[in-house]
Amino acid sequence: MCNRPTQKYSENTYLGLDLGSQKLKAVILNSKLEIIFSTQVHFDVDFPEYGTTGGAKQGDNPDEYLVNPTMWVKALHVVFSTLHSQGADLHSVAAISGSAQQHGSVFWSEDGFKRLCGLNCLFKLHEQLNEYAFSVLQSPMWMDGSTGQQCSEMERTIGGALEMSAITGSKCYARFTGPQIRKIYQTQPEKYENTVRISLVSSFLTSVLLGTVAAIDFSDGSGMNLLDIRKKKWSSECLDACAPDLARRLMKPIAPNRLQGRVAKYFVERWNFRPDCMVLSCTGDNPSSLAGMLLEKNSLILSLGTSDTIIMHLKHAPKLEEGHVLCHPTIVDEYMGLLCFRNGSLVRQTVCQEVANGSWNTFNHMLETTPMGNYGNIAVHFHDREIIPLAKGILKWNKDTDPSSKQSRLGLKQFEEPAWEARAVVEGQMMHHRIIASEMGFHFDSDTKIIVIGGASKNRHILQIVADVFNASVYETSNAEMALLGAAYRARYAFYEYREANCSCRRCKMPKGRRPKLSYTEFFRQALPNTLKLVASPTPGCEVYEPLLPRYEKMTYILAARTAFSDYQIVTAS
Numbered sequence: 001m002c003n004r005p006t007q008k009y010s011e012n013t014y015l016g017l018d019l020g021s022q023k024l025k026a027v028i029l030n031s032k033l034e035i036i037f038s039t040q041v042h043f044d045v046d047f048p049e050y051g052t053t054g055g056a057k058q059g060d061n062p063d064e065y066l067v068n069p070t071m072w073v074k075a076l077h078v079v080f081s082t083l084h085s086q087g088a089d090l091h092s093v094a095a096i097s098g099s100a101q102q103h104g105s106v107f108w109s110e111d112g113f114k115r116l117c118g119l120n121c122l123f124k125l126h127e128q129l130n131e132y133a134f135s136v137l138q139s140p141m142w143m144d145g146s147t148g149q150q151c152s153e154m155e156r157t158i159g160g161a162l163e164m165s166a167i168t169g170s171k172c173y174a175r176f177t178g179p180q181i182r183k184i185y186q187t188q189p190e191k192y193e194n195t196v197r198i199s200l201v202s203s204f205l206t207s208v209l210l211g212t213v214a215a216i217d218f219s220d221g222s223g224m225n226l227l228d229i230r231k232k233k234w235s236s237e238c239l240d241a242c243a244p245d246l247a248r249r250l251m252k253p254i255a256p257n258r259l260q261g262r263v264a265k266y267f268v269e270r271w272n273f274r275p276d277c278m279v280l281s282c283t284g285d286n287p288s289s290l291a292g293m294l295l296e297k298n299s300l301i302l303s304l305g306t307s308d309t310i311i312m313h314l315k316h317a318p319k320l321e322e323g324h325v326l327c328h329p330t331i332v333d334e335y336m337g338l339l340c341f342r343n344g345s346l347v348r349q350t351v352c353q354e355v356a357n358g359s360w361n362t363f364n365h366m367l368e369t370t371p372m373g374n375y376g377n378i379a380v381h382f383h384d385r386e387i388i389p390l391a392k393g394i395l396k397w398n399k400d401t402d403p404s405s406k407q408s409r410l411g412l413k414q415f416e417e418p419a420w421e422a423r424a425v426v427e428g429q430m431m432h433h434r435i436i437a438s439e440m441g442f443h444f445d446s447d448t449k450i451i452v453i454g455g456a457s458k459n460r461h462i463l464q465i466v467a468d469v470f471n472a473s474v475y476e477t478s479n480a481e482m483a484l485l486g487a488a489y490r491a492r493y494a495f496y497e498y499r500e501a502n503c504s505c506r507r508c509k510m511p512k513g514r515r516p517k518l519s520y521t522e523f524f525r526q527a528l529p530n531t532l533k534l535v536a537s538p539t540p541g542c543e544v545y546e547p548l549l550p551r552y553e554k555m556t557y558i559l560a561a562r563t564a565f566s567d568y569q570i571v572t573a574s
């Protein structure tokens with residue numbers, strides 16, 4: 001049923017959305033930036049009809065991870081309906097923004113484009129943006145690692161991995177959208193031909209809110225191997241190396257702080273949004289987490305969501321061999337560094353299931369009753385093909401394993417105690433994160449602050465291992481949902497900027513450069529209390545990890561060599 005808009009609301013509010021791997025979450029903040037409404041949809045649990053595990057379905061090839069985009073549309077409908085039925089006054093929402101898993105893509109058909117522009121409030125969103133709206137119904141999502149061939153082809157055309165990284169901030173990575181688009185173009189050419197627009201998951205979210213296809217923002221656009229991150233334009237060489245007639249399908253990219261438009265009439269008529277409700281570009285979940293934090297020097301964010309990621313602020317864009325440089329989501333012409341580890345929460349969850357019957361309490365008890373260093377028992381758990389290094393498999397060593405022996409390549413079948421398995425998975429992951437972050441140039445010292453966010457950051461036992469392995473203090477924020485809050489904060493700041501630009505008071509009539517407009521950071525430094533809380537400090541004796549780090553690294557080399565060899569065998573066999 002369509003609603004007739006009411007015109008009164010008590011205060012302006014701000015809506016943030018986060019379309020993560022496993023859930024769609026929403027939050028409404030009041031003018032004091034307090035959460036007044038929130039809701040979420042958990043895909044695996046709430047939508048069993050889509051048959052997802054961890055928010056995706058495996059394709060024919062074990063490295064393929066796919067999502068039917070109509071699931072996300074349905075989730076959006078359910079989230080808005082729930083907020084409305086909770087009694088949220090959606091007429092008070094002055095601005096909306098969102099965050100979404102990075103790299104995934106959505107392929108709009110011509111029919112879908114028309115349906116999006118003509119949404120009818122009498123029907124549900126997913127009754128209109130259904131299977132006819134998308135030319136590709138199995139969209140690749142960030143966990144997909146099946147485009148090794150396309151990565152090599154694109155890099156070769158551009159002049160090598162370093163050249164690709166110099167332009168786009170990253171060498172080609174299998175989950176990045178450019179190689180994924182190339183794979184669709186090569187393997188399903190008729191579907192590519194029938195695609196009028198391509199969105200990232202974040203710009204798909206913006207598109208549904210706007211009722212037309214939205215531009216891709218620079219920050220999330222940096223995760224495609226297509227954007228020149230310094231010139232802030234699509235790189236014509238990269239587009240040509242990817243697929244034909246791509247610029248039209250992607251449209252011009254846009255600054256993350258640019259307003260994309262007003263909310264679609266559909267939302268006004270169906271859920272009583274006000275017609276002038278502003279829609280700011282949605283962006284990737286990692287940039288959005290950075291927007292949710294005011295990071296100090298020496299701090300890095302460790303996000304323990306579905307993936308584990310490390311996020312840091314960079315003033316300039318270094319040229320890297322591994323890892324990613326992205327355009328900063330809130331500071332023009334600055335950058336962020338990102339490392340992503342595919343084997344994060346889902347691996348911890350699997351081991352928790354195996355050794356503790358899925359109970360985090362039992363798992364935590366196991367962590368509590370085992371010592372730092374785990375008596376020398378180390379495990380590498382790359383259940384899925386890891387991103388850095390490209391390696392898949394599980395390898396376990398104990399203190400007696402000789403790295404130069406033949407046996408070290410096979411490792412142990414299992415440890416003697418289930419509790420050692422529990423500690424080994426978490427310690428191994430954190431050793432891996434530390435090694436790769438150091439290789440990327442992050443210098444850990446006694447001033448280092450690690451700020452943890454994401455689903456697993458509520459687990460204090462895991463956080464203690466983070467503090468010990470990194471030998472650094474670990475802080476949590478009062479709300480671990482930083483990507484979600486970052487979205488709502490960006491909406492809040494966009495409304496402030498808009499007000500400042502359009503205010504006609506004497507102060508605001510001053511010539512531009514003299515107006516004391518607050519930057520994003522200044523605005524939130526004033527508006528937000530310091531929410532960081534120390535939750536774990538390194539335990540005396542944590543130097544025990546120093547000799548374990550090179551052993552762990554050696555184990556990852558063994559798995560990487562094994563993976564490269566089996567890839568080589570597949571290529572030569574075909």
Ligand SMILES: Nc1ncnc2c1ncn2[C@@H]1O[C@H](COP(=O)(O)OP(=O)(O)O)[C@@H](O)[C@H]1O
Nearest residue numbers: 020021022023305306345349360454455456459
């Ligand atoms: N108490 C806990 N201990 C460890 N991990 C947890 C705990 N609670 C939730 N998690 C993990 O958090 C993950 C989800 O994190 P979240 O940030 O919500 O995901 P996303 O944003 O990627 O959809 C789950 O896969 C789960 O394993």
Ligand SMILES: O=C(CO)[C@@H](O)[C@H](O)COP(=O)(O)O
Nearest residue numbers: 021101102142305306307340
């Ligand atoms: O691929 C990346 C970053 O490069 C992932 O971090 C995705 O952005 C998914 O995020 P989560 O759902 O795991 O938080």
